[in-house]
Amino acid sequence: MSLVRDIMTIAAVSAGAFFFLAGTVGLLRFPDTLTRLHALTKADNLGLGLIVVGLLPQAGSLRDGLKLVSIWLLVMLAGATVSQLIARNARQDETAK
Amino acid sequence: MTAGIMAGRWWLSAASRAAWFSCLWLVLAGADIGDIPAATAAVVAATWTSLRLLEPSTSRRSLRAILQLVFFFLVHSIVAGADVARRALDPRLPLRPGFVAYPTRLPRGLRRNVFTTLTSLLPGTVPTGERDGQLFYHCLDIEQPVLAELAAEEAALVRALYNE
Numbered sequence: 182m183s184l185v186r187d188i189m190t191i192a193a194v195s196a197g198a199f200f201f202l203a204g205t206v207g208l209l210r211f212p213d214t215l216t217r218l219h220a221l222t223k224a225d226n227l228g229l230g231l232i233v234v235g236l237l238p239q240a241g242s243l244r245d246g247l248k249l250v251s252i253w254l255l256v257m258l259a260g261a262t263v264s265q266l267i268a269r270n271a272r273q274d275e276t277a278k
Numbered sequence: 279m280t281a282g283i284m285a286g287r288w289w290l291s292a293a294s295r296a297a298w299f300s301c302l303w304l305v306l307a308g309a310d311i312g313d314i315p316a317a318t319a320a321v322v323a324a325t326w327t328s329l330r331l332l333e334p335s336t337s338r339r340s341l342r343a344i345l346q347l348v349f350f351f352l353v354h355s356i357v358a359g360a361d362v363a364r365r366a367l368d369p370r371l372p373l374r375p376g377f378v379a380y381p382t383r384l385p386r387g388l389r390r391n392v393f394t395t396l397t398s399l400l401p402g403t404v405p406t407g408e409r410d411g412q413l414f415y416h417c418l419d420i421e422q423p424v425l426a427e428l429a430a431e432e433a434a435l436v437r438a439l440y441n442e
Contacts, residue, residue: 199363200359200363203359203362203363203366203367204362204363204366206366206367207362207363207365207366210366210371211366211371211373212373212375213375215375215404215406215416216373216375216416216418218404218416219362219402219404219416219418220362220366222398222399222404223355223358223359223361223362223399223401224359224362224363224366226355226358226359226399227355227356227358227359227360228359230355244304244305244308247305248305248306251302251305251306257399258395261395261396261398261399262395264398264404265394265395265398265404265405265406268398268404268405268406268407268416269406269407271406272377272406272407272414272416273407
C-alpha cells in the first residue's frame with residue numbers, strides 16, 4: 182500500500198517539477214513581459230497543483246492535507262490576481278510608447 | 279423584501295463567513311489556546327473585509343453547475359500548463375502573440391472581476407484590462423479560437439453562480 186502511495190508521489194512530484202522547469206524556461210526565452218506572464222502563471226500553477234497532489238498521499242493527517250490544498254488555492258488566487266495587475270501595467274506601458 | 283429579512287440574511291451571511299474563516303485559520307495555523315486572541319482578530323477582520331467588498335448575494339447557485347465549472351477549470355489548467363510548456367521547450371519557440379478584444383455581457387465590478395480571474399488561468403490568455411465594455415486579452419497565439427473559448431467560459435460561469 183505504501184509502495185503505491187510512494188509511486189504516486191514520485192510520479193506527480195516529478196511531473197510538477199517538470200512544469201516548474203518549463204515555466205522557468207519560458208520566463209527566460211519568451212520575448213516580453215506579457216508572454217512571460219503566460220509562462221509563469223500557467224506552468225507554475227499546474228506545477229504546484231501536481232506537487233500538492235503528489236504530497237497528499239504522504240500527509241500525516243486530514244489537517245495536513247487540507248493545509249496543502251489551501252496553500253495551492255491561495256497561491257492560485259494570488260497568482261491570478263497579481264498577473265492581471267502586471268498585465269494591465271505592461272499593456273499601458275506598451276501603448277504609451 | 280422587508281428590512282427584517284434583509285438584516286437576518288446579512289447576519290446569516292456574516293456568521294457563515296466567520297465560520298469558514300475560522301476553519302481556514304484552524305487548517306493553516308492549528309488549534310492552540312494561546313492563539314485565540316490573534317485568531318479572533320484575524321477572523322473578525324477577514325469577515326468585515328469580505329462583507330464590505332462582497333455583499334451577500336441573492337442569486338441562485340446550482341451545485342451541479344459549480345462542480346462543472348470546477349471540472350472545466352481543472353481541465354483548462356492542465357491544457358494551459360501543457361500548452362505553455364510545449365511552446366517554451368520547442369526550439370523554434372512557436373509564438374504569435376497579440377491582443378484580442380472580448381465583448382463581455384457581464385456587468386462591471388465583481389462579476390467581471392471573477393470572470394477575468396478565472397480566464398487568466400485559461401490556455402493562452404491573460405486579461406490586460408478593459409475599455410468601453412470590452413476586455414482586452416493578451417494571447418500567446420492569436421490563431422487559436424480564443425473568443426469562442428472565452429464565450430464558453432462566460433456561459434459556464436453564469437450557469438454556476440449568476441443564474442437569476
